Amino acid sequence: MSQLSPEFYLWAQYAAPPLLGAFIGYLTNRIAIRMLFRPLRPWRIFGLRVPMTPGVIPAKRVQLAENMGEVVGDHLLTSEEIGKGLRQDAFQQQLFHLLQGRVQELLARDFGTIRSALPEKFHIYLNLGVIGLSWQVKNQIAAFIRSPQFDAVAKQSVEHYFDELAEREIGELLPLKVRDSGYLFIEENLEKMFSDKWAAQWLDDFLHQKFYAAMRENRPLGEILPAPLPSLLEEIVVAQVPSFLAGAGVILRDKETVDRLVAGFCAGIDSFIDSLGAASDMVRGFLDMDLVEQKIREYLGEKEEDIVCWLQADEINGKIETLVGQCCHSLLQKPLAEILVCEDEEKMEALYQVLRAQILRFFRQEKVSALLVSVVKTNIESQIDSGALSVGEAAKKLFGGGIKRNSQQKVLRELQKIIQSEETGQAISQLVDSLVASLLNKKIGRLQKIVPAGVVDGVAESLQTVVSKMLESEVPGLVQSLGIRKIVTEKINSLDLLRLEKLLLSIMEEQFKYINLFGALLGFMIGCCNLVFLLVG
Template sequence: METLVMIVVMAAVGSLIGGVTNSLAIRMLFRPFQPAYIGNLRLPFTPGLIPKRRHEMAEQIGKMVVTHLLTPESLRQKLKKSDFHDSLQNWLAEEVSTFLHQSSTLRDIAEKTAGRKLHLEDKGRVYAKRSMDEWLEKNKNKPLQDVIPDAVTAKGDHLIPVFAARITAKGADYFRGDEGALQLERLLNKFLQGKGSMMNFLGSMFGSDRIVEKLQPEIVRFLEDDTSKKFVENMLQQEWTKWKQKPLSSIQSYIDTNTVSSELVSFLIRELPALEYLDRPLSEWAPSYKDVIAGRWLPAAVGRIQSFLIDRLPGLLERLNLDEVVTEQVNTFSVERLEEMVLSISRREFKMITYLGAVLGGIVGLFQGVIVVLFSIG
């Protein structure tokens, strides 16, 4: 009876020792969290293994994630799958639908994004004026023909013969009429008055009306002659050439950039229908574009996004430095959190290790008891 009790006791003690040592070994993975000291001497096995090697473990986890888990090739294969394309397109379609049906206006969204009140009209005027001032200052020494679009100068060259013909035609029509005759008579009287008594005598003798009657058809004939048209055309061409060679600064004083910019922005606001949507809720007009966006634009956009990510994935992952991100995040974890994470995953396995230690300790104790009994009998 005593022999059986001794064997049972030794098996129990062995089981207890095996279970306790395994449980202690598991706890020593994490605890103590901080090193313990006696004076200046640090006690061995403090802190626990994981707290002591946390930085090395964080680096290894980061390298493992980049080398074996989030590799460019594995992510490429994921991005190429049709279910990713469909899920991304469906998600974007839902987001677009939500966006288009909101009660906010485009102006509200822009102001919310910018974080301040936006005065778009005033900003447009300021931008237009600044751009014009910068352009005028930059090009002030250039000839007008260098800063005016070629289409404008070509149009001017084309219009000179038209203007010359119109000027002579209008002049001929004017002097052919009664008003032209009256104007000739006034000019003739004024001319004769300044030429002395002899000319006045001749004018009174022949009569200014008779002189005008003879002079009027000659002036009309002169204006209708092709030579006169060519003369006027040459004069206009000379003036147009001189004007094109003038520097931009010669007309800069006549350009009021404040007025021009204000009128330009007002014209755009008045004439462009799209600008009226700035202050209308999206829900009033945007849903009508839903089918076009979801059916035409989104598939093309998703395809481009997919191709962009696949082509530039290695460079993108390299710039993200995921290994450093993972290392930094693991290093920020408290040891208590690391212990909780590991135990939440492996608590059952750790318990089984403890029980296995107890079982193995019990078996060892049992064999020890049997051996002791056999030796005592011998």
């Protein structure tokens, strides 16, 4: 081994104090940092505990946990800090997106019935809820329909309905087609009635009673007949005039009728000649009655068509109708005993039978029922202004001014009686049960098909507002009740020492490295100071 040079010893003498100081400083700090965590348990020699064992952190673990719990619970995670965090825009935005996603996910689910959507263990509660809901609905409906509020609503509804009904025209409720069907129905039933044996017997009894009573009372025929019948008979007789005149041509072609007309004319001429007095013989000497009769027959034959046209002219029709009407009216004003002059009971009975047969035959004619219904129709249509008359005005004409109020009261009483009856209550109960059962058995399906996108956003915003307010008001109290300080303390105490050491070293390892280097630097500087002192000394 070669000897070291004197220069080496000189340099070693100068370099040793700083290097040794740096080594001691580095080693001291490293040991000090190590002693924070080690040993984990106290060391004992001959039963005596070695000082500085265990390490600082294992020895002060409880105090460390309490201090960290105090820092976290009382200074870091306070109610105020959590409240501020909940109010931050970032949290609110995240909360909105979370709720929006949950709502969309819920609406996208294909739900079955309400019962199938619930777990089976909740079905008993669902059944109890359905029973309670049905009972409440039934009771509420029953209480309402027996309350003054229902009476007021029903009264208002009935009055409103009657007001609207009174303003509507009869033609709107009963169009002309419907009214014509009614008139036709009356006509058909009149024909059946007049051809029925029962109607014949009733008419026989009625006529028999009225006929003999009229003969005894000496009353005019118009007073004996029912109120509408005299005017109806006048209208019927007058209405037959055009038909009679239309058959004038047939009458003029009848030889027997022509003979009667010629005989009448000749008798009239002969009566006129007789009225001339002394000149009658002279006039009769100039006139050949056979020739007059021949000329009359020829004239009637030649002028047959002209006579028929003349009889069917409107002017002649009107005059004849007026004359026939006056004659009919005059006849109705005469007592029946004067019209039918007869004192023999058998003749009177025979006369009655003839009259009865004629009247019955008249009413059984094909066109009589149609004529009667036509008269009735004309009268009714005139009264209702061809359907333009309002229902209210028609009711006033028929029943008087108080009919509307009386009808409203009757309808209201009947309506209340029906709705408040036991049968209606049972029907309502069955209806409620049916509705509830149908709701429970109805498949819900996907709600997103019926819920617009805007509604989804609105629901999410509403939920966000509710959740934010709830968190803001409830979380501070929850934080206090959670006892974060105690939780942190217990958690740190429960940690394994090696894990706690690793956790702390992972946080401060870089800082510990610089502390070791700082110790080496400090030892180096102290060594340099010692070297300076040695050189100066």
